[in-house]
Amino acid sequence: MRIGLLGTGPWAGFVHAPALAAHPDVTFAGLWGRRPEAAAELAAVHGVPAYPTVDALLADVDAVAVALPPDVQAEYAALAARAGKHLLLDKPVAATVDAARAVEDAAAATGVASVVFFTTRFGPTQEAWITEQAAAGGWFTAHCHWIGSVFTTDSPFAASPWRQQKGALWDVGPHALSVLLPVLGEVDQLTAAPGPADTTHLVLRHRGGASSTVTLSLTAPPAASANGAAVELRGTTGVTTLPDRDTEATTAFAHAIDALLAAAATGTPHACDVAFGRQVVEVLAAAEEQLLRGGR
Template identity: 35%
Template sequence: MTAPVEVGLVGAGPWARIFHAPTFAAGPETRLAGVWSRSRPAAERLAAEYGVPAFGSYEELLGRCAGVVFAVPPDVQAALAVRAARAGRALLLEKPIALSVADAEALAQAVTAAGVATQIVLTHRYRPVIRDFLARLRDFPVFGARGCQLTGEFLDGTYDDSPWRATAGVLYNTGPHGLDLLDAALGPIEEVRSMSNKDGLLALTCRHENDAVSQLTICGRVPPRRRSHYELYGPRGTLTLDFDRLPEDSGATRANLRAEFAHAVCTGEPHPIDVHRGLHLQRLLAQAEPS
């Protein structure tokens, strides 16, 4: 039986507690080797929940794991991930992978030079129902799409303790999910144009390499709940993806993410959703920034 992959968790905030720690401690493909955070008390509290060490330094964490899972702000992640790549560790990165194209490029270059495996937590792409939907598109030609992702997260205090989101806004928080999904469904996006208003609504128009056109509306100031809806158009009609009607599959989603990261760590094989995918999305986000 193959031994579980030793995974070190960087960060001890809400997302680390809610998602990363329970996902990678659950196994069987992985084992949580320990936690490091810039806040030592937070790292100790989270580590104690799982009976693992709270590392005293980032270097100590790197010395005790084969793969590093990041749950820190994008600008912090970009710098720390370069160090992990140079140490030969596989990387599980959050979206966006950085807050600037320059930092994303530096990270991708470090990964290429080190030859380490990488993977990005674009959670929708690990959902079985989303994978089934994208598979259906192989036999359903599409020339256009529209999507919307609306939440009240920038109104209800969800991100009061997340300064980077307050600064970068809904584009960098929600935009990677929508752009990635449209890119996966219609083909690579080569151009993005945006329009926004003072209320925080952002509308993006994308032209894909195959001349398909898609539109994405995102906003974090629309209560009371999350709404995500996509329509794809082609010569055979319309396909609809309504997130409100999708079955609950968080367990399977986490299992896919965990198993695929463990496989990437063990084999060194590049994952389809890797740092270069993240760099592509980073460049699209930069194009989409309101002028």
């Protein structure tokens, strides 16, 4: 499979491009970026062409990996799907529910495979735990926190405009939901409340009857962001916690590439396809709407 990359930011440079270049079962066909000079620089690192337009890249690939802000990603993902290209997307798939549905509809219309890269879901240890807990069932409640200090450190993502605008809800919220939804079920009721800066608290009611609480932040003091991600489940089988991540992001992304190859070859949708990505966006958008209304 020939895969082209859309995007040239830090995540594209640290994760997508190296994983595509190293994967033995795909050809890293080249890339396109909104900043031609950045595209040329990243392309030179990996010895691939920098395409002048998205259309030129789409004409030369079987699939696209997208490392763009969610509002931009949705536009180009729908374009790629309509062109019959398989999709390897980042989270969240879009910044609005309508945009997420447009990508989902485009993928369904042409029958292309899709995978959304939720980092935790593609760590083998974490994925095995999620699968085990989903099969066990009987969960009463869960607590999750995803807490970082992105804007008060030398993080390469500190200057990200969309993270500054959308905050923790949209950046790390998808990670939390990618664990909770497959174990507890879809969300049918939620309450969102603001905390300090971009901190957000969610109370979720799941269709299976369980409830969960979620705390998200990108603006915690650095000392408060230690052990920043945790999920605890309590139910009929006892108490269990999500194992710490033991897989580098590039390795996890390689597993996502494997998942796309399998979905394209078999026609069997992956659990983290664009339909699941749309479900996540629905929860984020509902929470955001509540926050904009002052939590009502």
